[in-house]
Amino acid sequence: MMKTLAIIGARGQLGSDLSERAAEHGFTVLSLGRPEGDVTDPKALARIFEARRPEAVVNTAAFHVVDRCESESAEAFAVNALGARNAARAAKAVGARFLHLSTDYVFHGDAARQTPFTENDRPAPASVYAASKLAGEHLLLAAFPEALVVRTCGLYGLHPPRAKGDNFPQLMIRLAKSGKPLRVVADQICTPTFTRHLAEAVFTLLDSPLRGVVHVTDRGACSWYEFARTVLDLAGIEADLAPVTAEEYGAAAPRPPYSVLENKRLAELCGADPMPRWPDALEEYLASAGLLKG
Numbered sequence: 186m187m188k189t190l191a192i193i194g195a196r197g198q199l200g201s202d203l204s205e206r207a208a209e210h211g212f213t214v215l216s217l218g219r220p221e222g223d224v225t226d227p228k229a230l231a232r233i234f235e236a237r238r239p240e241a242v243v244n245t246a247a248f249h250v251v252d253r254c255e256s257e258s259a260e261a262f263a264v265n266a267l268g269a270r271n272a273a274r275a276a277k278a279v280g281a282r283f284l285h286l287s288t289d290y291v292f293h294g295d296a297a298r299q300t301p302f303t304e305n306d307r308p309a310p311a312s313v314y315a316a317s318k319l320a321g322e323h324l325l326l327a328a329f330p331e332a333l334v335v336r337t338c339g340l341y342g343l344h345p346p347r348a349k350g351d352n353f354p355q356l357m358i359r360l361a362k363s364g365k366p367l368r369v370v371a372d373q374i375c376t377p378t379f380t381r382h383l384a385e386a387v388f389t390l391l392d393s394p395l396r397g398v399v400h401v402t403d404r405g406a407c408s409w410y411e412f413a414r415t416v417l418d419l420a421g422i423e424a425d426l427a428p429v430t431a432e433e434y435g436a437a438a439p440r441p442p443y444s445v446l447e448n449k450r451l452a453e454l455c456g457a458d459p460m461p462r463w464p465d466a467l468e469e470y471l472a473s474a475g476l477l478k479g
Contacts, residue, residue, distance in 0.1 A: 199245050201343075224271050241281055273329040285333070289445075303446075353416075374445060377463050381469075395454060
């Protein structure tokens with residue numbers, strides 16, 4: 186018998202991949218976008234869960250336009266912190282397994298750091314977005330200690346991010362084809378992650394006994410400039426691409442100089458880290474999107 190998986194934010198990048206693969210993992214999907222899946226409305230969410238009784242809930246909803254969070258902090262905390270708690274409470278009330286997506290931005294690693302963060306490292310958020318996401322982790326785990334929090338990084342997928350339009354590879358390719366010069370930050374190190382692989386890891390975790398915080402990204406590390414360079418090389422596109430510093434770029438919100446995550450608990454669960462290296466994942470994405478150089 187198929188179980189029901191409620192996906193909050195089901196039409197986003199990750200939500201779409203989860204929806205497409207749910208049947209392979211024994212789930213039918215209860216798709217919750219806005220307004221029906223509004224995490225800032227706990228009574229409405231509780232009514233939906235009470236009526237449909239999902240066995241599992243994945244919350245991908247977030248206010249993740251990082252620079253806007255700096256000037257819209259009330260909304261950031263309403264969605265990312267209180268909203269995460271609301272979703273966890275609604276899931277707990279119907280006995281559902283609950284998994285929430287968080288972010289590498291909860292860390293703000295020193296630029297000289299070269300060691301990935303594990304789940305045991307102490308977060309140090311440096312932006313409103315990061316602080317709101319970390320608050321959400323604490324609030325939801327206080328409300329539902331058996332829940333899972335998955336920290337991930339640099340998501341891109343075959344379905345466009347609803348709040349931003351293009352994902353990073355698409356943006357680089359579009360701008361390069363337009364002939365515009367590209368200036369990309371070279372002093373922020375992270376791990377871009379293909380949502381197709383993250384979705385598979387989510388299903389693995391839902392079927393596991395793990396609780397608490399788990400890191401899940403593709404493997405390896407790069408700067409955003411290196412990521413952009415690799416995207417354009419694999420797509421066979423010439424571009425006026427040059428590195429800049431974060432200070433020169435001048436974003437409103439600070440980003441971590443280093444926020445590479447180690448998939449320590451996932452690797453222990455699976456016997457080895459199941460996530461691919463980021464260049465291999467990127468090549469797979471570009472091939473699937475019809476963007477890989479022939």
